[in-house]
Structures are given as C-alpha cells and as structure tokens.
Amino acid sequence: MAEALRFTFERPAAFDEKAVEKFMTAAVKPALAEVAALTDYAHDALEASFAAILERHGLKTKDLAQALRVALCGRPVSPGIFDTLMLLGRDEVLARLQAWL
Numbered sequence: 001m002a003e004a005l006r007f008t009f010e011r012p013a014a015f016d017e018k019a020v021e022k023f024m025t026a027a028v029k030p031a032l033a034e035v036a037a038l039t040d041y042a043h044d045a046l047e048a049s050f051a052a053i054l055e056r057h058g059l060k061t062k063d064l065a066q067a068l069r070v071a072l073c074g075r076p077v078s079p080g081i082f083d084t085l086m087l088l089g090r091d092e093v094l095a096r097l098q099a100w101l
Helices: 017-023 029-036 043-057 061-073 081-098
Strands: none
Touching: 017 061, 029 043, 029 061, 029 081, 043 061, 043 081, 061 081
C-alpha cells in the first residue's frame, strides 16, 4: 500500500519504459500542456476541463489519463485521475508535467 502511494510524497525516480512508449504519444502531448494550464482543481472543474480537452484533441479518457499517470506517478497505475491531480495539487502537477512538455 505504501509503495502505491509513494508518488504523493516523492517524484518518480524512474518511469515505466513500456508505459512511456505506449502512452506518451505525440498526440497526447498537446493535451498534457492543456492540463498543465488548468487552475481550478475542484473535482467537478477537473472533470469538465478534462472532457473539453479530450474532445478538442479527439482522445479517449484512457489515452490522457494513462499519460498523466505515467508523467505524475512514473507508472500507469494510480488512484482515479482526478483524485491524483487533487492529491498532488496544481503546483506539483505543473512541476511534474514540465519534463514532458
């Protein structure tokens, strides 16, 4: 359990290479930039913004959610993506996404 939540207090030291190859695609990177620009981290606001980003980029939820998990947690497994974003907070999400933008 502690290992599964390590991402909440420690930035990933390494990234799951297979997950990076599978989920960190050129198509998803512009959407990651939009997530980085979000300012309202209330659950409902994140959900609405996420839906709009998906529609603009023609992505499915799993495409963006998995890419975010890899960027934020180092692996494609985490609590729900909105919970993960709220747990980390805007500043930490932005810092972790910078490496991928």
